[in-house]
Amino acid sequence: MELREYLFRHRKTQTEMAKQLGVSLNHFSQIVRYQRHPSIGLAIKIEEITEGEVTKEELIFPPEEKNAE
Secondary structure, three states: OOHHHHHHHOOOOHHHHHHHHOOOHHHHHHHHOOOOOOOHHHHHHHHHHOOOOOOHHHHHOOOHHHHOO
16 A cells, blocks of 8 residues: 555544654655655554555555656
């Protein structure tokens, strides 16, 4: 599942999630928009917080069409 979809389904804001992860809102927002890849450690942390709904593989290797945006 995409991170954006996870946030929507669980009614979480980017601000809440960024705080939970210990990163800036700007950094997290760039990850959500596929403008930046998370570090492996951060990807693992996101996978843990989302209880596997968003996988580290999805974050590190996003769908090809998202990279073109």
